[in-house]
Amino acid sequence: MTTPALTALIDFSQPQGGAGQRLRCAFGAPLRVLQADAPAQVKPLLEQVQAEAQAGRWCLGYVAYEAAPAFDAALRVHAATGPLAWFAVFDRALDWPLDCELPPGTADTAQRAQEPQPPAKARWGAGPERVAFTRDIEAIQSAIAAGDCYQINHTAQLTGELLQGSALALYAALRRAQPGGYSAWLDACERQLLSVSPELFFDWDGKRLLVRPMKGTAVRGATPEQDQSHADALLASAKERAENVMIVDLIRNDLSRVALPHSVKVPRLFHLEALPTVWQMTSDVTADSRPGTTLADVFTALFPCGSITGAPKVQAMRLIHELEPVPRGAYCGAIGVVQPGGHATFNVAIRTVTAQGQALSCGIGSGITSGATAEGEWQEWRHKRAFLDRASEPFELLETLALADGVLRNESEHLARLQRAANHFGYALDQMALRASLDQLVASHPQGLWRVRLLLDAQGRVQAQAFAMEASPAEVTLALADQPFEAAQSEFVRYKTTRRAHYEAAAAAQPGLFDAILWNGQGELTECTRGNIALQIDGEWLTPALSCGLLDGVGREIELREGRVREAVLRVEDLQRATGLAFLNSLRGWIPARLA
Incomplete structure (x- = not known):
């Protein structure tokens, strides 16, 4: 019929x-x-x-x-x-x-x-x-x-x-x-x-x-x-x-x-x-x-x-x-x-x-x-x-986790953030299918360090992939982006998805640079293209406030919860008076950084 x-x-x-x-x-x-x-x-x-x-x-x-x-x-x-x-x-x-x-x-x-x-x-x-x-x-x-x-x-x-x-x-x-x-x-x-x-x-x-x-x-x-x-x-x-x-x-x-x-x-x-x-x-x-x-x-x-x-x-x-x-x-x-x-x-x-x-x-x-x-x-x-x-273009919701010797790092925080994104975009999230996909992936990668890419599409289909991951560097070099990040207040910044052209266009292109530090049209620092940042000012570690237009990174969330950093509105000129700089995300953790 x-x-x-x-x-x-x-x-x-x-x-x-x-x-x-x-x-x-x-x-x-x-x-x-x-x-x-x-x-x-x-x-x-x-x-x-x-x-x-x-x-x-x-x-x-x-x-x-x-x-x-x-x-x-x-x-x-x-x-x-x-x-x-x-x-x-x-x-x-x-x-x-x-x-x-x-x-x-x-x-x-x-x-x-x-x-x-x-x-x-x-x-x-x-x-x-x-x-x-x-x-x-x-x-x-x-x-x-x-x-x-x-x-x-x-x-x-x-x-x-x-x-x-x-x-x-x-x-x-x-x-x-x-x-x-x-x-x-x-x-x-x-x-x-x-x-x-x-x-x-x-x-x-x-x-x-x-x-x-x-x-x-x-x-x-x-x-x-x-x-x-x-x-x-x-x-x-x-x-x-x-x-x-x-x-x-x-x-x-x-x-x-x-x-x-x-x-x-x-x-x-x-x-x-x-x-x-x-x-x-x-x-x-x-x-x-x-x-x-x-x-x-x-x-x-x-x-x-x-x-x-x-x-x-x-x-x-x-x-x-x-x-x-x-x-x-x-x-x-x-x-x-x-x-x-x-x-x-x-x-x-x-x-x-x-x-x-x-x-x-x-x-x-x-x-x-x-x-x-x-x-x-x-x-x-x-x-x-x-x-x-x-x-205008299909996209998937995205979470990137570290899988170390059979354990998914910060799993509960990532899955909670995925659920928030699914609620925002109206994507169905089948918890049983999600659990089965992750369990299968973990069982097939019991040892070593892996980068897990977890995807949820508009039809509710879940896909989990693992890629070999190298150890994080001891220090990275970051450069200030040369123009404001126009997408700062976009929902494709507030939520992590596969639609990342705005980040790719702002990424640091010079050899030796790990990432670019982004800033919005009001001169406020936001994030990097692959993680969050923290500045040490007057002996205190500060990270840009979500209201400035950035992703609520899981690594950032944990640092805030444990009291290592505090939210603040940070401006471009604050980079010059900062006595410390760090790149942070859940995948790589806290990495000391220096400004190019």
């Missing part, structure tokens, strides 16, 4: 259900496809979608950002390069596939296991030029100062190329990079949409409407303490709260067009949601819809969502049209499902990739208010694109 070719996948949180409830379904060949290519066709299409759902069928699809004039002729957009709206109609939902990295039409699970498909690999461009980005922020600030608007959601398009694997495999990688939320995959004829949006546009059961705008962003911290500090700062930020409440007010006004009198409420304001790379602030706005309200009426009142336009909406979209040179397409539109009976749930199509053959595109944006700075928005833009960077 074979699985039908897939046209759509939906994995949506159920916002009006219990905690943790999700709608997770697959869909095969559609009964029919509904498509609107002109503004006059959009509302009739939505009416047909509602009729299909009320007749007991499933409808999945999207409404593009450029469909906005279909609901209000005053909303300015670029000419669309694809359908304004597209929906597939299905008579039934299928079970979620066990492995959605598989191409459509593959056979059952047993056969799939024998025919593994290549994971996705993508290459993305650098994005907007910094000078042009700053110029756009300044133009928006001028418009705000002139009273034209008080918030603009400014976006820029990233383009890329799918180098390996299918769009469906890339979607699977994106789901691991950005789990939860309102995720969908649509095979919409000429284009495929890969959405892992964390933002709910609206949920409507025919009576109660819930809108949950997402406004306000902070980067995740390198340590639990720093992470909580960033969350607290976001919650207390007057700028971020103002950005959120402006959109809440806009949506309250939008909802009033279809709401029963006095039913518009804000039951939850300034709620923080933890995503893998950023904290986001959301608020809930609810209303009871008037009798006779249709799906087309709801879109007319709300579309596009104010969180991706700004406010007031008409003026904001006019400025967006002037500043952004290309149409947004499905990005910043809405992707969703209308279930049999008519219950409709749509996301705001952010964190959404469009694939056309091997060509990829993805928009990234943020809300600009009077308190925004070009530097701050540039950094937010970089943090928001991190989910693409995580999904």
Whole structure:
């Protein structure tokens, strides 16, 4: 028995259900496809979608950002390069596939296991030029100062190329990079949409409407303490709260067009949601819809969502049209499902990739208010694109241990760190398989000194390898890197993985050098490319704080626990006043060092 070719996948949180409830379904060949290519066709299409759902069928699809004039002729957009709206109609939902990295039409699970498909690999461009980005922020600030608007959601398009694997495999990688939320995959004829949006546009059961705008962003911290500090700062930020409440007010006004009198409420304001790379602030706005309200009426009142336009909406979209040179397409539109009976749930199509053959595109944006700075928005833009960077190339979690005469050194600490990384990246870790793999390796290497390379891949497969290891040198020579380490705050620094190109690029290349000492953009020392460092200053051994952007090495952890070193923020200039220098990791232990 074979699985039908897939046209759509939906994995949506159920916002009006219990905690943790999700709608997770697959869909095969559609009964029919509904498509609107002109503004006059959009509302009739939505009416047909509602009729299909009320007749007991499933409808999945999207409404593009450029469909906005279909609901209000005053909303300015670029000419669309694809359908304004597209929906597939299905008579039934299928079970979620066990492995959605598989191409459509593959056979059952047993056969799939024998025919593994290549994971996705993508290459993305650098994005907007910094000078042009700053110029756009300044133009928006001028418009705000002139009273034209008080918030603009400014976006820029990233383009890329799918180098390996299918769009469906890339979607699977994106789901691991950005789990939860309102995720969908649509095979919409000429284009495929890969959405892992964390933002709910609206949920409507025919009576109660819930809108949950997402406004306000902070980067995740390198340590639990720093992470909580960033969350607290976001919650207390007057700028971020103002950005959120402006959109809440806009949506309250939008909802009033279809709401029963006095039913518009804000039951939850300034709620923080933890995503893998950023904290986001959301608020809930609810209303009871008037009798006779249709799906087309709801879109007319709300579309596009104010969180991706700004406010007031008409003026904001006019400025967006002037500043952004290309149409947004499905990005910043809405992707969703209308279930049999008519219950409709749509996301705001952010964190959404469009694939056309091997060509990829993805928009990234943020809300600009009077308190925004070009530097701050540039950094937010970089943090928001991190989910693409995580999904763009397969990687394994990595631990490197010493095996000495049949004993794994610091085994419990390494396995605990591997579990933390698995939790962060959403990798399944089978403890029994891990134990069996290590036991087999130890049994086959009962004597001698070995470097053990322990790997865990995205599918939960464990691999342990042993390589002969020479004794550690009595002393090593380290050199200060000649430029700041741009990746210092990356999750691929905070967690040890096989994605190490950023370290390889910074490694010491001169003969006789053991490693390079890295430092971040604030002039703070971080680590070496293969281990941590310690400096002796005023008779005390100090090691850079995790908040500076470095790996929490097992050797470092043990030295801290035993009191030999203390954490501190160390700067580049501290190297000159240090009376001692050491390289340390679990594999080689503590090695005295000198500065080249």
